[in-house]
Amino acid sequence: MEFAFPEYNLRLMAPEIFLFLWALLIIAYDVLTKRKSETTAGYLALAGLMITGLILGFTGTGHGFGNMFVSDTAAKFFKIIFLGSAFMAIGSSFGIMREKIVNHRGEFYGLILFSTVGMMFLSSSNELLSLYIGLELTTIPLFVLAAFFKDDKLSVEAGIKYFIVGAFSSALLLYGISFLYGLSGTTDLVQMKINIAITHLTFQNIGVILILAIVLVVAGIGFKLSLPPFHQWVPDVYQGSPTPVAAFLSVGSKAAGLIAFAKIFVNGLFAFHHPDMAPNDWGRLVALLAVAAMILGNTVAIRQTNIKRMLGYSSIAQVGYIMIGIVAMNALGMAAMGFYIFAYMFANMGAFAAVAIVEDKTGSCEISTYSGLARTSPLLSATFAVFLLSLAGIPPLAGFMAKFYIFAAGIQAAQHDPGLYWMYWLVGIALLTTVFAIYYYANIIKQMYFAKEPSPHKVTYNFPALTVLLIGLAGLFVFGIYPEPVLHFASGIASSFGIIP
Amino acid sequence: MVPVSAYLIVAIVLFGIGTVGVLISRNMIVMFMCIELMLNAANLALIAFSRSLEVMDGHAFVFLVLTVAAAEAAVGLAIVLAIYRNRETINIDRFSILKW
Numbered sequence: 001m002e003f004a005f006p007e008y009n010l011r012l013m014a015p016e017i018f019l020f021l022w023a024l025l026i027i028a029y030d031v032l033t034k035r036k037s038e039t040t041a042g043y044l045a046l047a048g049l050m051i052t053g054l055i056l057g058f059t060g061t062g063h064g065f066g067n068m069f070v071s072d073t074a075a076k077f078f079k080i081i082f083l084g085s086a087f088m089a090i091g092s093s094f095g096i097m098r099e100k101i102v103n104h105r106g107e108f109y110g111l112i113l114f115s116t117v118g119m120m121f122l123s124s125s126n127e128l129l130s131l132y133i134g135l136e137l138t139t140i141p142l143f144v145l146a147a148f149f150k151d152d153k154l155s156v157e158a159g160i161k162y163f164i165v166g167a168f169s170s171a172l173l174l175y176g177i178s179f180l181y182g183l184s185g186t187t188d189l190v191q192m193k194i195n196i197a198i199t200h201l202t203f204q205n206i207g208v209i210l211i212l213a214i215v216l217v218v219a220g221i222g223f224k225l226s227l228p229p230f231h232q233w234v235p236d237v238y239q240g241s242p243t244p245v246a247a248f249l250s251v252g253s254k255a256a257g258l259i260a261f262a263k264i265f266v267n268g269l270f271a272f273h274h275p276d277m278a279p280n281d282w283g284r285l286v287a288l289l290a291v292a293a294m295i296l297g298n299t300v301a302i303r304q305t306n307i308k309r310m311l312g313y314s315s316i317a318q319v320g321y322i323m324i325g326i327v328a329m330n331a332l333g334m335a336a337m338g339f340y341i342f343a344y345m346f347a348n349m350g351a352f353a354a355v356a357i358v359e360d361k362t363g364s365c366e367i368s369t370y371s372g373l374a375r376t377s378p379l380l381s382a383t384f385a386v387f388l389l390s391l392a393g394i395p396p397l398a399g400f401m402a403k404f405y406i407f408a409a410g411i412q413a414a415q416h417d418p419g420l421y422w423m424y425w426l427v428g429i430a431l432l433t434t435v436f437a438i439y440y441y442a443n444i445i446k447q448m449y450f451a452k453e454p455s456p457h458k459v460t461y462n463f464p465a466l467t468v469l470l471i472g473l474a475g476l477f478v479f480g481i482y483p484e485p486v487l488h489f490a491s492g493i494a495s496s497f498g499i500i501p
Numbered sequence: 502m503v504p505v506s507a508y509l510i511v512a513i514v515l516f517g518i519g520t521v522g523v524l525i526s527r528n529m530i531v532m533f534m535c536i537e538l539m540l541n542a543a544n545l546a547l548i549a550f551s552r553s554l555e556v557m558d559g560h561a562f563v564f565l566v567l568t569v570a571a572a573e574a575a576v577g578l579a580i581v582l583a584i585y586r587n588r589e590t591i592n593i594d595r596f597s598i599l600k601w
Binding site: 172 | 512516519529533539542543546547549551554556562565566569576579580581583584586587588593
């Protein structure tokens with residue numbers, strides 16, 4: 001009997017393997033130098049991420065490991081985002097390293113890189129098993145990172161809250177996955193789409209189980225994406241955990257949740273408009289959660305006094321906007337989702353880097369600390385203002401183009417299909433809540449520029465953090481004025497998910 | 502032969518006990534045990550489906566889930582230990598410095 005071994009195609013996995021070995025190397029280096037690695041460990045981590053990016057550029061596309069691992073445009077696009085957000089998180093961590101983390105530099109950088117490896121596996125997964133493992137590999141190092149200052153009450157509390165919520169959500173997700181597996185008899189996402197349709201047409205009564213599975217999976221990934229009502233952990237964890245970790249959580253972990261969501265729902269459960277597949281109509285459910293995210297995130301952010309909590313609520317709102325692109329389920333929507341998370345990476349990582357620089361100097365994250373900062377630290381105030389304006393969506397920054405494409409995708413979906421008329425309402429609410437958002441972002445800019453007294457603090461920059469600020473600034477202006485290359489690349493995401501433009 | 506629905510009912514009861522336990526328990530360790538119960542309910546459902554559909558993917562899945570649960574337990578107990586050292590309690594109601 002002929003038996004065909006699955007083709008491994010190990011070369012497709014080269015970036016992940018390299019980054020994993022590099023993370024081990026950093027931990028070993030820190031131990032071998034008897035914890036005296038100073039800034040070298042950090043520069044090693046940055047170098048590792050850059051080399052991984054280069055390897056990623058030379059990696060081809062294709063399938064490996066019996067179709068469990070896939071390297072396509074969507075995977076590559078998200079891998080760039082993961083590498084970029086890890087790079088910017090590590091770049092903004094040098095100040096905290098000098099002040100607070102004296103003995104565990106190797107573990108800190110190693111865990112960030114391990115989590116990045118998990119995200120990269122997740123974005124390459126083509127079936128439920130590797131997707132679940134990738135998601136766990138992403139979150140377990142983040143539990144440790146959130147609780148990294150183990151003598152600091154806030155950090156440990158953030159760690160425990162994140163751990164309970166993360167473990168609970170992964171159990172919900174796993175139970176939902178077990179139902180999807182039971183309904184389809186396969187873990188392969190593309191096969192699952194076909195099998196569920198067949199099962200549904202054969203036995204007419206699977207609707208309840210399918211709805212239960214969809215609700216469980218939405219809840220499980222909704223925790224990672226911080227969609228209301230699964231968002232309560234976000235502000236607490238952002239406030240308590242070290243600032244670079246909060247930054248990494250807000251972009252890297254969120255992008256990982258987004259690609260997992262897109263893979264399961266767009267790739268695995270796309271039978272959205274088909275009249276015979278009525279129970280599969282997850283769009284309305286997700287649209288409701290997106291509306292809740294936009295309204296709740298943007299209104300509660302207004303009354304925050306801690307800047308990290310405020311950025312936490314703002315990130316809840318941003319996920320609401322991104323979900324419009326997924327619910328629209330057309331080629332423009334997928335491309336817009338990719339572009340949005342790309343622009344969001346520059347703006348949010350930059351904003352958190354600015355917060356980290358101020359925190360290193362003043363030891364405080366209260367918004368009142370920022371009053372009058374423009375007179376003593378003009379460069380920091382100007383860049384921070386640009387990041388906030390991009391998050392609010394002011395032209396000509398990349399955040400504006402991202403919101404524009406997302407809303408355009410929503411309108412296009414509504415025009416294309418009369419059954420989706422509620423997309424007009426979704427976009428309308430999104431436009432309205434954007435106005436609230438401008439209020440609280442502008443409030444910080446007002447504090448920095450229009451305070452009567454100049455601030456008593458004058459921030460000092462270290463070289464990597466300054467680089468992160470400049471990368472963020474350059475990214476926002478360049479891709480705000482000239483978004484075509486990224487948009488062209490991101491339009492490949494749609495074809496990776498089998499959506500024909 | 503026991504029908505697959507029997508296993509699924511046991512699984513859903515286990516999952517329900519676990520979920521309710523996480524939501525109402527105030528002790529960190531008990532919450533943690535309830536999460537393990539939820540994972541095991543999912544494992545039971547995976548095995549039952551795998552057996553009745555006669556495909557082996559579910560079996561492989563369960564082994565990896567067990568590994569993940571072990572890793573999660575290692576990290577989780579370490580964090581519980583860290584918070585016990587600086588608060589001297591593991592009651593979740595007392596962890597309320599962070600709130601809006």
